[in-house]
Amino acid sequence: MIGRLNHVAIAVPDLEAASEQYRTALGAKVNPPQDEPDHGVTVVFIELPNTKIELLYPLGDNSPILGFLEKNPSGGIHHVCYEVDDILAARDQLKANGLRVLGNGEPKIGAHGKPVLFLHPKDMNGTLVELEQV
Numbered sequence: 001m002i003g004r005l006n007h008v009a010i011a012v013p014d015l016e017a018a019s020e021q022y023r024t025a026l027g028a029k030v031n032p033p034q035d036e037p038d039h040g041v042t043v044v045f046i047e048l049p050n051t052k053i054e055l056l057y058p059l060g061d062n063s064p065i066l067g068f069l070e071k072n073p074s075g076g077i078h079h080v081c082y083e084v085d086d087i088l089a090a091r092d093q094l095k096a097n098g099l100r101v102l103g104n105g106e107p108k109i110g111a112h113g114k115p116v117l118f119l120h121p122k123d124m125n126g127t128l129v130e131l132e133q134v
């Protein structure tokens with residue numbers, strides 16, 4: 001079912017500082033910030049040869065990453081995103097295996113304009129897993 005690693009997301013306390021660090025200290029290709037109000041975050045994608053890093057910063061008072069940053073004020077790895085070719089089939093198979101899908105269980109359109117879902121971290125070895133249909 002799961003395919004390539006699409007991205008690793010890092011929640012950061014300062015989006016500009018983190019972007020600049022990847023751009024200058026690490027020589028990475030850093031894309032401009034993208035507000036994603038439907039997800040309560042502003043994201044910056046950093047393109048690596050074999051995957052992407054997604055820097056996350058809270059957008060709005062109800063951002064789902066506020067709790068994470070309160071617990072991790074220096075930031076930290078927030079989630080990993082795997083690619084799937086059929087997100088509804090993947091969802092149904094995972095639910096049939098007892099895993100919890102977050103939100104109302106329906107995919108939302110993510111930062112790449114593709115449907116995404118999230119699995120509860122407690123069901124995935126303490127790791128928030130995002131699935132993106134490609």
Ligand SMILES: CC[C@H](C(=O)O)C(=O)SCCNC(=O)CCNC(=O)[C@H](O)C(C)(C)COP(=O)(O)OP(=O)(O)OC[C@H]1O[C@@H](n2cnc3c(N)ncnc32)[C@H](O)[C@@H]1OP(=O)(O)O
Nearest residue numbers: 036039064067068078102110111112116118121126127128
């Ligand atoms: C633009 C879209 C973009 C894309 O790639 O396309 C994105 O990736 S959007 C990313 C932001 N959106 C989301 O993360 C949506 C899914 N996340 C959630 O619904 C919440 O973050 C949730 C439910 C995972 C956690 O919310 P919250 O921290 O407010 O809840 P709790 O404090 O009750 O946490 C429950 C339990 O889970 C642990 N936890 C929380 N976040 C994480 C995490 N990122 N990784 C691992 N574990 C996490 C938390 O510590 C609690 O554990 P406990 O032992 O009970 O303390």
Ligand SMILES: [Co+2]
Nearest residue numbers: 009054081130
């Ligand atoms: Co993501």
